Amino acid sequence: MNKARIGxxxxxxxxxxxxxxxxxxxxxxxxxxxxVEVPEAQTCCGQPAFNSGDFGNTREIARQVIDAFADFxxxxxxxxxxxxxxxxxxxxxxxxxxAWLAKARDLSAKTYExxxxxxxxxxxxxxxxxxxxxxxxxxxxxxxxxxxxxxQPRKLLDSIDGVSVxxxxxxxxxxxxxxxxxxxFPEISTRLASDKVDNICDSRAPVLLGGDxxxxxxxxxxxxxxxxxxxxxxxxxxxxxxADGAAIGEGED
Amino acid sequence: xxxxxxxxxxxxxVALQDVQLQKALERVQEGFVDKRAAVVSTLPEFEQLRxxxxxxxxxxxxxxxxxxxxxxxxxxxxGGQVHWAENAQQARDIVRDICKRVGAKMVIKGKSMISExxxxxxxxxxxxxxxxxxxxxxxxxxLAQEPPSHIIAPAIHKTKAQISELFYxxxxxxxxxxxxxxxxxxxxxAREVLRSRYLEADVGxxxxxxxxAETGSNIIVTNEGNGDLSCTLPRVHIVTASIDKVVPTLxxxxxxxxxxxxxxxGQEITSYTTFSxxxxxxxxxxxxxxxxxxxxxxxxxxxxxxxxxxxxxxxRCGACMNHCPVxxxxxxxxxxxxxxxxxxxxxxxxFLGLDEAGDLANACTMNGHxxxxxxxxxxxxxxxxxxRRRQFERKLQPRFARFALAAWATIVRRPRxxxxxxxxxxxxxxxxxxxxxxxxxLPMLGAWTQTRxxxxxxxxxxxxxxxxxxxxxR
Amino acid sequence: MSARERILNRVRAVTADKNGDDPxxxxxxxxxxxxxxxxxxxxxxxxxKLTLGGGSLARVQDLQQAVVEIELFIRDAExxxxxxxxxxxxxxxxxxxLEVSFGPSAGDxxxxxxxxxxxIAETGSVVLLSGEHSPTTLNFLPDVHIVVVESNQLVRHFxxxxxxxxxxxxxxxxxxxxxxPSKTADxxxxxxxxxxGPRKLHVIWIDR
Ligand code: SF4
Numbered sequence: 001m002n003k004a005r006i007g008x009x010x011x012x013x014x015x016x017x018x019x020x021x022x023x024x025x026x027x028x029x030x031x032x033x034x035x036v037e038v039p040e041a042q043t044c045c046g047q048p049a050f051n052s053g054d055f056g057n058t059r060e061i062a063r064q065v066i067d068a069f070a071d072f073x074x075x076x077x078x079x080x081x082x083x084x085x086x087x088x089x090x091x092x093x094x095x096x097x098x099a100w101l102a103k104a105r106d107l108s109a110k111t112y113e114x115x116x117x118x119x120x121x122x123x124x125x126x127x128x129x130x131x132x133x134x135x136x137x138x139x140x141x142x143x144x145x146x147x148x149x150x151x152q153p154r155k156l157l158d159s160i161d162g163v164s165v166x167x168x169x170x171x172x173x174x175x176x177x178x179x180x181x182x183x184x185f186p187e188i189s190t191r192l193a194s195d196k197v198d199n200i201c202d203s204r205a206p207v208l209l210g211g212d213x214x215x216x217x218x219x220x221x222x223x224x225x226x227x228x229x230x231x232x233x234x235x236x237x238x239x240x241x242x243a244d245g246a247a248i249g250e251g252e253d
Numbered sequence: 254x255x256x257x258x259x260x261x262x263x264x265x266x267v268a269l270q271d272v273q274l275q276k277a278l279e280r281v282q283e284g285f286v287d288k289r290a291a292v293v294s295t296l297p298e299f300e301q302l303r304x305x306x307x308x309x310x311x312x313x314x315x316x317x318x319x320x321x322x323x324x325x326x327x328x329x330x331x332g333g334q335v336h337w338a339e340n341a342q343q344a345r346d347i348v349r350d351i352c353k354r355v356g357a358k359m360v361i362k363g364k365s366m367i368s369e370x371x372x373x374x375x376x377x378x379x380x381x382x383x384x385x386x387x388x389x390x391x392x393x394x395x396l397a398q399e400p401p402s403h404i405i406a407p408a409i410h411k412t413k414a415q416i417s418e419l420f421y422x423x424x425x426x427x428x429x430x431x432x433x434x435x436x437x438x439x440x441x442x443a444r445e446v447l448r449s450r451y452l453e454a455d456v457g458x459x460x461x462x463x464x465x466a467e468t469g470s471n472i473i474v475t476n477e478g479n480g481d482l483s484c485t486l487p488r489v490h491i492v493t494a495s496i497d498k499v500v501p502t503l504x505x506x507x508x509x510x511x512x513x514x515x516x517x518x519g520q521e522i523t524s525y526t527t528f529s530x531x532x533x534x535x536x537x538x539x540x541x542x543x544x545x546x547x548x549x550x551x552x553x554x555x556x557x558x559x560x561x562x563x564x565x566x567x568x569r570c571g572a573c574m575n576h577c578p579v580x581x582x583x584x585x586x587x588x589x590x591x592x593x594x595x596x597x598x599x600x601x602x603x604f605l606g607l608d609e610a611g612d613l614a615n616a617c618t619m620n621g622h623x624x625x626x627x628x629x630x631x632x633x634x635x636x637x638x639x640x641r642r643r644q645f646e647r648k649l650q651p652r653f654a655r656f657a658l659a660a661w662a663t664i665v666r667r668p669r670x671x672x673x674x675x676x677x678x679x680x681x682x683x684x685x686x687x688x689x690x691x692x693x694x695l696p697m698l699g700a701w702t703q704t705r706x707x708x709x710x711x712x713x714x715x716x717x718x719x720x721x722x723x724x725x726x727r
Numbered sequence: 728m729s730a731r732e733r734i735l736n737r738v739r740a741v742t743a744d745k746n747g748d749d750p751x752x753x754x755x756x757x758x759x760x761x762x763x764x765x766x767x768x769x770x771x772x773x774x775x776k777l778t779l780g781g782g783s784l785a786r787v788q789d790l791q792q793a794v795v796e797i798e799l800f801i802r803d804a805e806x807x808x809x810x811x812x813x814x815x816x817x818x819x820x821x822x823x824x825l826e827v828s829f830g831p832s833a834g835d836x837x838x839x840x841x842x843x844x845x846x847i848a849e850t851g852s853v854v855l856l857s858g859e860h861s862p863t864t865l866n867f868l869p870d871v872h873i874v875v876v877e878s879n880q881l882v883r884h885f886x887x888x889x890x891x892x893x894x895x896x897x898x899x900x901x902x903x904x905x906x907x908p909s910k911t912a913d914x915x916x917x918x919x920x921x922x923x924g925p926r927k928l929h930v931i932w933i934d935r
Contacts, residue, residue, distance in 0.1 A: 061665055222704070
């Protein structure tokens with residue numbers, strides 16, 4: 001039987017900051033029986049330009065992504081906000097351009113966030129991981145509201161023996177990252193991150209997981225500035241049993 | 254009011270430090286968000302009702318000319334008058350003229366955002382009229398000489414102690430000399446003080462939650478009953494409403510009412526839902542002798558014609574601000590004008606321009622919570638992004654931000670250059686930060702590192718690691 | 728050109744080629760919209776929702792009992808046995824225990840008694856119409872508002888009330904849908920009963 005081919009959308013933050021997330025995604029997808037490839041001609045989904053109102057550049061970047069992934073059966077990425085941009089917004093960008101609109105819709109229809117692909121499409125309900133302990137989970141906004149990612153990561157986490165999710169209060173409230181928002185309005189952003197940190201600490205779980213690296217960088221940065229000992233991983237790293245190295249923002253010393 | 258939206262960033266700094274305000278804002282969660290969630294969970298049809306609400310409001314906008322004229326003719330048929338105002342000035346003048354003609358000395362007001370939008374109180378007071386707000390929240394703010402900070406709960410930012418202080422000073426001359434410290438006492442004192450004002454007032458001015466084209470009715474929805482007293486007791490009832498408030502029939506109004514209270518206060522319905530259609534009829538023992546409706550455009554026809562048309566579906570429930578994480582920590586006054594929160598960030602730049610209110614469009618993390626609760630499914634984040642698009646086109650964003658974005662886009666659009674460049678940059682950053690795993694400060698990234706550590710890159714870029722791994726395998 | 732013309736012209740310019748429902752038709756024959764499922768026991772639902780909104784309910788068998796219940800309720804509220812009633816209720820067997828006068832309120836009546844046009848099971852609301860025999864001031868000025876409803880006046884949804892209203896002819900100056908006493912949460916989000924209007928809403932339900 002021919003395996004379905006997946007193009008991995010790496011996302012710029014994973015590419016630059018945390019390659020282990022992409023390796024984890026590849027492992028999970030291969031274990032699920034897919035053939036995974038990583039097109040070289042990818043950089044970013046264009047969200048920073050899009051949310052800054054620069055639709056011209058967004059459209060160019062979108063074309064690049066559409067072309068790079070045109071031939072795959074599925075496109076999967078370990079980020080709710082990048083996948084949300086492709087799924088929910090690319091088609092809007094080409095409203096007046098029928099040829100590209102069709103291509104954007106094609107791409108949109110076959111693009112999935114990692115945990116939702118694993119559970120909703122690949123029908124995986126258990127994963128093998130040696131990770132143990134209590135974790136708490138932050139629901140990143142785009143994944144939650146643009147893609148309906150909520151139960152999927154929890155379901156997979158629940159399948160790991162010895163992992164339990166201690167839900168924090170207001171897990172669905174924004175952490176204040178918001179892409180460029182976090183540097184345009186640092187005071188508000190910091191306040192939201194602090195509130196998130198409080199809720200994380202109140203959950204008493206020693207580990208925070210999430211599905212979007214942007215949020216995780218923001219939250220871990222705030223946790224560390226406040227000297228909170230909570231360790232932060234992308235959920236894919238735990239699911240793929242690749243969370244034995246340094247957590248986000250942890251050094252070698 | 255004098256717009257303060259251009260001072261948004263300063264306003265935010267003040268608000269974040271304001272201990273009283275922060276305490277007050279915490280109540281939004283329990284008072285609105287939790288209650289809404291509870292009431293919505295008991296109505297399985299709620300999502301369908303939202304979809305239907307959106308369709309009704311869109312249908313109205315598609316046929317606005319028809320429904321406005323139908324509304325007008327129905328009001329006239331019942332002995333009322335309809336006045337059309339293109340802008341705030343015209344609307345104020347219409348109301349002032351009516352008050353002058355009937356020899357009014359005192360005006361009692363129900364809550365009306367349109368009245369705030371056109372700054373009606375100042376104009377009436379300048380004419381020597383005694384203007385009294387009757388909604389308890391609005392009354393508190395009138396004493397404090399402040400604008401509302403929420404469209405449903407205008408005084409949500411005030412604490413009990415502050416209100417007690419305001420009442421103590423304002424009511425002394427009326428013989429109330431005790432300083433009050435319980436909510437029942439405060440509410441009772443306001444009830445007593447305001448009761449006589451209703452009976453004295455010559456003119457009652459209310460807003461409208463909806464205008465019904467079928468019957469020429471205006472609907473006001475309250476829990477206090479203040480709006481009802483304001484439109485029943487005085488000789489003249491004036492309704493101030495914007496042209497987008499009209500709905501086709503009583504049935505359509507009901508469909509939207511099912512959404513309104515649930516979204517606004519988490520109630521299934523408020524205590525009073527009142528339909529007024531014209532002045533009192535022959536034989537009626539009470540009710541006003543005159544009934545006027547002022548229909549305000551003030552830029553709405555322009556919105557109707559453009560990219561912000563969806564915003565005109567708004568039924569002013571306040572759910573978007575209740576669920577907005579940004580509103581939740583900065584409060585309504587930070588927005589600097591009449592409409593706060595997500596709906597305000599969309600509306601205010603439409604009314605005041607992007608030069609005055611451009612910051613509002615950017616003060617959003619695009620978390621989408623507002624749109625997910627909006628009862629008429631307004632895509633608020635998309636509309637905010639539309640403002641940003643215009644800012645970008647007009648080059649209104651700070652020069653550095655524009656430059657950074659352009660530089661970034663230039664590289665991102667060229668994967669063949671992007672990857673080696675990033676690979677090099679990341680190697681350097683990794684070397685610098687590997688030991689600690691994070692940075693305490695970095696040049697040009699102060700906005701991040703002042704309050705947050707910046708995690709250091711793990712190793713090299715994924716793309717270079719992947720290439721290497723593929724090469725090894727081969 | 729008047730402001731009216733200019734506004735309408737601007738509206739027309741962007742609504743010119745419309746498709747979809749014909750608005751005149753929508754008004755002539757309002758389409759059936761989604762109505763929440765209410766279950767079967769409408770009277771029970773009415774009572775539950777009324778209570779949820781802060782009102783109270785007493786069920787009686789006839790007008791005689793209704794008057795007795797009115798008296799009891801006023802006694803319970805520790806008020807003088809005097810009330811202002813809507814002229815429409817002149818025919819009630821008032822008896823001698825209560826001091827009853829009829830007409831609108833000028834603000835110094837503590838108790839009012841009014842009829843209703845109908846009651847809505849969906850929300851536990853009573854619907855009152857203004858008119859020669861039912862003054863609106865009675866619904867808002869007194870401290871206690873007692874509404875007499877007969878069981879055959881119960882309708883399911885808002886929309887059923889509108890059907891009745893349209894059948895009855897002209898819409899009156901005021902239609903009040905009342906669901907509970909006057910309340911406010913404007914001070915620190917704390918619910919307080921009796922803001923400007925009645926502190927108590929009591930429905931007397933006559934089972935027919
Ligand atoms: S935009 Fe939507 S949620 Fe916000 S006030 Fe308007 S109707 Fe309510």
